[in-house]
Amino acid sequence: MTALWGAVLLAGLACLAIKLAGHVLPEHWLARPRVARVAALVTVALLSALVAVQTATSSGQVVLDARLPALAVAAVALALRAPFVVVVVLAAATAAGLRLLGMP
Structure with missing residues (x-):
């Protein structure tokens, strides 16, 4: 339990340091096109990782349940704007319908 709180504290301090670095760094460093592109890609990568973990895992195990088809339906709906x-x-209805049919 102590290791968990240590990790949480360390992650919080790392986030604070990164946020402060953004205010301390000269503005022209952050205005470069490469930095802006990397920042945009990191945001997409983190969001994708969060969606993947929340959709395909449960209690540390990989599970294929009603959430995966619901995510696919949501992706198609987003692609269709x-x-x-x-x-x-649509995603909620898909997951609910599949669970009603007996899919975990």
């Missing part, structure tokens, strides 16, 4: 509310409702 559906409004976000419609995307969420």
Whole structure:
């Protein structure tokens, strides 16, 4: 338990240091096109990793349940430029329907 809190504290301090570095660094360093491109790609990568972990794992195990087809439906709806509310409702309805049919 102590190691967990140590990791949480360390991660919090790392986040604070990175945030402070953004305010301390000269603005022209952050205005470079390469830095802006990397920042955009890091955001997408972190969000993708979060979605993957939340969709395909449960209690540290890889599981294929109703969340995966729901994510696929949401991806198709987003590709078709559906409004976000419609995307969420379609994904929720897909997961609910599959669970009603007996899929875990």
